[in-house]
Amino acid sequence: MEHFNQNIFELVHQNFPQLSELALQKEIAQVGTLKHFRAGEVIMNYGSYVKLVPLLVKGAIKVVREDDEDGRELLLYYLYAGETCSMSFSCCMMNKRSDIRTTAEDDSAIIAIPIRYVDAWISKYPSWKNFVMQAYDSRMREMIQTIDSIAFKKMDERLLKYLHERSEAHASKTIHSTHQEIANDLNASREAVSRLLKKLERDGTIALERNKIQLL
DNA sequence: ACATTAAGTGATT
């Protein structure tokens, strides 16, 4: 048995109680490494090979896809503590390059699991298999939601949902971002975002300042 | 004080 990391062991307990086998928890504490990222740091870029699966234990991670045509970005989803990136599963098991880019939205920490274990544990530990399947399932559901929110919902609903997501991501009612950045995330024009934000401000749901939005 | 960047607005499609 290799170097056992008590710290990681405890982090698994706190953030991933569904990984119930003690042997699995111990293995994670042996082969996993704790990695920290500062807010804004790029964790994984397009085209890079995924050789780790992250278990997010602190902070929030933003997952983004770039449009092939005009190089614009589309926000896919956020990851929070207790979650993992299901894209990384498929990517690393197929040994494919990443289609997405992930950045730390906040100061974040992950337990990085080398891929060779990810595969092996699926047959070894039922709770790990469950974990992987559930990660896929919930991501799939969320993606479907996102798709029909783009297809059927109005911009103002999307914007509001976005603001709440961001606020939750930082555990703060204040969002530091320009209208332009928000527009990029939502694939909308800056003007549209500005106008909708203004409307929300008039309704009293938010307060606007330069580079800053407060949820009320 | 001036330049730069963010935000607000109306008109057009």
Next chain:
DNA sequence: AATCACTTAATGT
């Protein structure tokens, strides 16, 4: 709802 053209406001040098 996007784009354009322009104004106004805030911030940095």
